[in-house]
Amino acid sequence: MSTLHYLVLAPFIMAIFVPFFYKWFRNIHTGWFVLILPTVLFVYLLQYLPVGGPMEPLQLTVPWVPSLGINFTVYLDGLSLLFALLITGIGALVVLYSIYYIANKKDEPLNNFYVYLLMFMGAMLGVVLSDNLIVIYVFWELTSLASSLLIAYWFHKEKSRYGAQKSMFITVTGGFSMLAGFSLLYVMTNTFSIQEIIAQAGTIINDPLFIPAMLLILLGAFTKSAQFPFHIWLPDAMEAPTPVSAYLHSATMVKAGIYLVARLTPVFGGTAQWFWLLTIFGLVTLVWGSVSAIRQKDLKAILAFSTISQLGLIMSLLGLGSAAVHYDVAEVDMLYATAVMAAVFHLVNHATFKGSLFMVVGIVDHETGTRDIRNLGGLMTIMPITFTISLIGLASMAGLPPFNGFLSKEMFFTGTLNATTLDIFNVSTWGFLFPVLAWVASVFTFAYCMIMFFRTFTGKYQPEKLKKEAHEAPVGMLISPIVLASLVVIFGLFPNLLGYTIIEPAMQSILPNLLGEGDRFYVNIYHWHGLNPELFMTIGVVLFGMLVVLNLKRWQETTFFLKERDPLNRVYDSGLDGLITGSQRVTNFQMTGLLRDYFAFMMVFMIFLVGWTFIQFDALSFESLAMFDAGEVTPFLWIITLVLIAATVTMPFIQQRITGIIVVGVIGFLIALLFVVFRAPDLALTQLLVETVMVVLLLLAFYHLPELRKEKFTPRFRFTNLVISVGMGLMVTIIAFSVHALRQTSGFDPISDFFVEASVPLAGGYNMVNVILVDFRGLDTLLEVLVLAIAALGVVTLIKHKFKGGEDV
C-alpha cells in the first residue's frame, strides 16, 4: 500500500469518523472537520505536477484478486492527475460552501450528507486513479450510488426521490453495460490492466469483439456523462442540495464518462466508429442541451441543460481529436490533436465557471428563496458581489474575451474547422456540419447566458414574489465562488499556466502514440489569432445570440417554449410504468393466492427441470434392468402390494371422511408390513406406532373438520390435475428404474460397510440402525427432536391461542 492507495481510501476512512464528529461536536458544523481532508489531498497532489519536462507516469500495485487478474493498481499520469486535482480542489471548495449553505440545524442530518459526499469523493478518486478495469467498475458504481443518495438527501421531497431513482436506473444500467464491455476487452487481451490493453491496441482492432466492446463501454460513458438521449436524469438530479449539484453534477461525476473515453482513446481511437459515435453524440447533445436550456425557467435547470450541452462539447472534441490516433508517429499532426487540447482545456474551464455559477445560483436561492427567473430581477445592486461573480462566470460560459471560456471555445471552433479537412472516415461528405452545429450551439449558449444574467440581475426588483428579503450572502458562502471566478480570470489571462502543467501531460496520456521517444506536446494558448474564421464565428455568435434574446418575447408563448420538460422523459416514464405494470401482471398471474396453483407450478417445474436434466445429460440407462421375475415375489408380498395399490387408487374417489381415514390407515399399516418383509424391523415398529397415533389424531380432527364435499371440478381442471399427477408418478418411476438398473452395474461399494464393521468397536451397539441414529448421526437426531418440539409447540399454540379480531389468519 502506497501513499496513493491511502489517498483513494482516505475519504472512506474519514467517512467512518464523520458520525462521531457530528455527535460529539454538535455545536461545530461537521463540514469544518470534513474540509480538512480534500484540502490536504489537494495540496499533496499538487507536488506531482510536472515542473519542466514531461510527466513520468507512476504505477503502484496492490494485489486484490491476483488469480483473476484483479489488482488495485494506482496509475497516476497527466489525465489522472488533472481529474484528481479537480476532485479534491473543487471538493474542498464545495465543502467550504456547504458549511454555509446547509445550516447546522437540529434536525438536519449533516452526518448523512458528509458521509455520502466523502464516499463519492473516494469513489471518484478510485475511478480516476485505478488502472484495473474491474476496480474502476466498482468505484464507478459507488459514484452512482453516492450520487443517488445525495440527490435524495432531502428524501421527504417526492421530486428528490424521483430524481435519485432515475439517476440510479440510468447510470447503473450504463455501468452494467460497461462491465460487459470490460469483460469483452478481457476476452480479447487477457488482462484487466488499461496500460497492458493499450500495449495490445494494435492487435485487437480486427477482433470481432472489438466493436461490441466499444459500444458497450460507450453506453456506460454516455449514461454517466449525460449524453443525448440519456441526459434526462441530469435535470432531475438538480433536486440535490446545490453544493452537490456543483460538485457531482457539473464538475466531477458527470465527467467520469469523459474520463473513461479519454482514457480508452489509445485503445479505440483511430477507428471510424469511435470517431463518428463520439462526434455525433457529442454534437447532438451539445445542440440539444443548449436549445433546451433556453426554455428553462429555473436557474438550476438552465445550468443543468448547460452542463449537458458542455459535456457534449467535450465529448465531440474527444471524438474529433481521436482522428489523430489514426496517424502514426511519423505524421505527427497537431492539426487534429488541437481538438483534444481543447477538450482538456475546456474540461478545466468548465469546472471553474460552472462551479462558480452553481454556487452563485445557490446563493440566489438561499438569499431570495426562489430560483425562478420569472420572479427574480434587479438583484445587481442588492447583491453586488454575487453579481460580479455571475458576470464573470456567464461571460466565460458565453465565450467572451478575456475569460477562459473564450479561449477554449475558439479552440473548439478551430478543432471543428480542422476536422473538416480530414481525409479519412468519409468526413469530406458531412464534415462541413461540424463547425455549423458548433456555431449554432454557441449561439444558443450565448443566448441562455444572457437570459440568466438579465433576468436575474437587471430589470425590476420584485420583493413581493420572493420568499425572503434579498440581501448579500455571508462572506463564508462567497469565498468558494470568488476563488473559482478568480481562476476563470487567471486562466483567461494566463492560459499557459495550465499549458505544460496540466494540458500537456493529459494530452500525453490521451494520445500517447503521437509522441516519439522523449517528445512532448507544445501547448501555447493565446488570445489574438488574427482575423481568422474563428474570430468571425465568435462575432457571429454574439450578434445572433443577441438577436435570439431580443426576439425571445415572440417565442415565449409557443408550446415549444412553455413545455420545459424534455420530451424524452415521456419515454423514461412510460418505460418505468410499463416495467412496473408488466411485473405486476406477471405477479398477478403467478400469485393467485390459491394453494393448488402454487403446488401445480412447483410440480410442473419439477417435472420439466428434472426430466430435462436427465434427458440433456443422457443420465437414464435401462440396459442392465433385469426382467421382472414373478417367481421371486412371495404370495404374501403379492397380497400386500396389490391391496396397497388398490387402497391407494381408491383414495381420490372417497367421499366420506371416515372411509378416507380408514383407507389411509390401511395404507400406513401395509407399508409397515412391507418393512417387515424387507427386513427393516426398526422401521416397521416405528411405522406401526406412528400410524396408530396418526389414525387417532385424524379421528380427533375428523370430529372438528367438515364433511368432505363432492368437489365440483371442470373437466379441464380435472384433466390438468390428472396430467400433472401422472407426469409426477411417471417421472419418479422412470428415474427409480434407471437408478435400480445402474445400481447393478455401477460397481460401487455401499458406504454402509463401514457401519457393519464399526458398530460394535466404535459405538458398542448391535442394532446398526439404532447406532447410526444415536451415535454416528447423533446430531441429526438431536435436531430431529428439535423439529418435533417445534411442531408440538405449533400444535399447542394453534389449538390454545385465542386470536383477537383483526388478525389476518
Add this chain to the structure above:
Amino acid sequence: MEILMIITVGVLVSVATYMILTKSLLRVVLGIMLLSHGAHLLLLTLSGLGEGAPPLLGEQAEAYSDPLPQALILTAIVISFGVTAFLLVLAYRTYKEHKTDDLDELRGSADE
C-alpha cells in the same frame, strides 16, 4: 421384487399428487401423507431388497441389509409425522377461523 415396488411407489406418488392438487384441505393433508409413504418406500427399494439379514449384528449373518437408508427413513417417518400433525391442526384451526376448508374460498385477504 424391486420392479414391483417401484411401480407401487409410482402409484402412490401419482395419487398423492392428485390429492394435493384438489381444493379440500383435508384431502391435501391426506395426499401429503401418501407422498411421504411413497418417498420412504422408494428410499428403501433403491437400497436393494431382500439381500441379507436384518441389520442386527446379533444375527451373526453373512450379509446384512443396508442399515443407512433405514436410519434415514426412520428419521423421515418421525419428521413427516410431526409435519402431518402440525398440518392437521393447522387445517382444523383454519376451518375454525374461516368456516371453510375450501382452498378456493381461502385465497387472498381483505388487504388486497
